[in-house]
Amino acid sequence: DVKVTQSSRYLVKRTGEKVFLECVQDMDHENMFWYRQDPGLGLRLIYFSYDVKMKEKGDIPEGYSVSREKKERFSLILESASTNQTSMYLCASTSSREQFFGPGTRLTVL
């Protein structure tokens, strides 16, 4: 079975802190995604990576950056966390049509 793991289930950070969210997949997928999920707003794509060191902005990239140095790992970085970045963050990967999701990281920024 495909497994997508995220480094933390819950995270509490302070405004202005630099935050790293890590995602690892074990199925050699080329494509990886970071989404945020907020009530009533569905799944919004933050960034997408289609290969190592390759990235593409999604619909809401402002305030975020990403890093993909190895195929299995895709990191989301909040350079200076703000309260409006409090959300559920979901990582996904795919090599075909089906996206496989991690369990999510619920980030609270105080």
Next chain:
Amino acid sequence: QQQVKQSPQSLIVQKGGISIINCAYENTAFDYFPWYQQFPGKGPALLIAIRPDVSEKKEGRFTISFNKSAKQFSLHIMDSQPGDSATYFCARDAGNNRKLIWGLGTSLAVNP
């Protein structure tokens, strides 16, 4: 970017009833329409998917109906059970790079 419009936002169904969730898209240039199911505390997982050359696809109690001329597709859950209580997302492919365009989700509650 062209969206997928999903309705209703929330749905309450009695055990044994039929749950129906509808989605509409804006042009016909796409060839993959999946539905994802998300339980509380979990990431979404693929439930069932359809291509537009098929009008209906059934997997157990779950059926996708596709109406290409109306640009609509729907999920029917027959004999709904409390264990079906979850958030359901429809989506369409974005045409490249394996991205998906998502509906906003439907929160389904099945009362025992």
